[in-house]
């Protein structure tokens with residue numbers, strides 16, 4: 041799922057295309073894409089509004105509109121946004137279209153239909169986006185932005201010390217930090233040399249500092265590289281390149297770039313977690329607790345007598361994990377190319393993507 045760097049990239053790509061544009065209508069092909077599930081009210085609600093700001097909050101895009109309204113767009117698993125002239129043929133995965141006054145359309149394409157778009161007003165008192173005046177703020181439960189300059193090591197420590205959980209689930213908890221998901225939690229923990237099942241309460245001040253710095257560094261780098269084009273993620277100006285430099289995420293079995301030992305994969309809360317069991321060791325006092333958590337979280341798939349850190353290194357279903365990863369990667373690249381092919385025949389809309397040297 042697109043995380044902070046990917047959504048930030050989409051926001052940056054959309055900004056020059058959308059700011060100043062006026063929305064004249066909307067077509068909904070799949071009503072459940074709308075949080076309200078009411079296409080008529082949505083079309084009436086957006087018509088006549090001007091796009092003033094395009095930004096990101098956590099993993100969502102926020103398109104601010106004139107008249108104190110805003111759209112939130114959650115890409116979820118497979119959501120993609122393109123801005124094209126209305127005459128470009130529409131492909132069957134387009135779930136929602138915003139029609140612009142200048143003859144262009146914003147198309148939300150979403151193969152798996154998990155994406156969500158909401159239209160909200162602004163509470164005159166608090167200035168927050170709300171469903172109704174006096175109601176709860178849309179982003180009330182979302183934690184601080186890790187790349188925000190006002191978010192300091194002190195704030196991070198304070199939040200960390202209030203939590204009891206283990207690091208991986210904690211980092212991906214949107215109420216703890218906004219925008220960090222599976223990819224960047226795994227990468228930040230590897231950089232900070234902290235085990236994903238380490239408990240937050242066991243961290244010493246230098247551990248906290250390393251983790252804080254690792255989160256900031258990996259997210260900054262990923263934004264620079266336009267995110268990781270894994271699965272269906274692509275942005276209006278094309279794919280990212282961060283996937284080429286990830287150290288552990290989806291690299292099960294490959295040598296750790298620090299110590300050379302194979303990267304391990306464990307399943308925590310039905311999500312894959314990638315780490316190096318040599319560089320990211322658990323303190324002895326934490327090992328029994330972590331093993332117990334793992335047994336419940338993997339639904340009993342930990343084999344008796346087998347060290348839990350070795351789970352997944354050979355693939356539980358007998359399939360070579362590297363071969364499976366390669367197949368998944370190729371399939372996703374094909375889907376992204378197909379998405380772009382449907383709009384790329386108009387060079388006036390999509391200037392060629394500048395290739396940046398990698399490295």
Ligand SMILES: [Zn+2]
Nearest residue numbers: 296299316319
């Ligand atoms: Zn290592």
